[in-house]
Amino acid sequence: MIMPVMRATPAKWSWTGLVDTWSLGNPGSRKKAFAVPDNYPPEFRRQMVELVRARRTPQELAKEFQPSAQSIRVWVRQADLDGGRRQDG
Template sequence: MARFGGHLISGEPWFPEEGVCCAEQLSAEFRRQMVELVRAGRTPEELAKEFQPSAQSIRTWVRQADLDALAARLNNRPRKCLGYRTPAQCVALTP
């Protein structure tokens, strides 16, 4: 029986003790690995068949990862109006 990200890949439920497979219960590491596989060229539909979360859930994880990367890029860009500090630095200085 193969494993991916600590999860069994055999058609069994992800959480046998609960008997459910709910996208919200999957680990952040598993979601990150799914996003990496999509970015490497696999389709959400292929991954859904192989690993059981729905294709829509996988698409949502990819979209959220893109938004998180954009927010990090914007929050780490120095701004003239902030004295050439980043917004993240200004928030860290706030008591």
């Protein structure tokens, strides 16, 4: 059986069928594809919730604005819980 030879820098060796996991654990090797805000202001979230309640879908709002459709759904769910519209939280 032939075994791969590991050198001082694991990123330089390769073997067909193996994954280079060294680069997966190296924080410097990962780069964001695009900038995503860490947090949206509460007023922006309230506006998204109001738009969903006015029959706009989270998908169309996600296309028009930056947050994902899932984020918008979570905001609506949380607003419903906070407002007493839901009891399943």
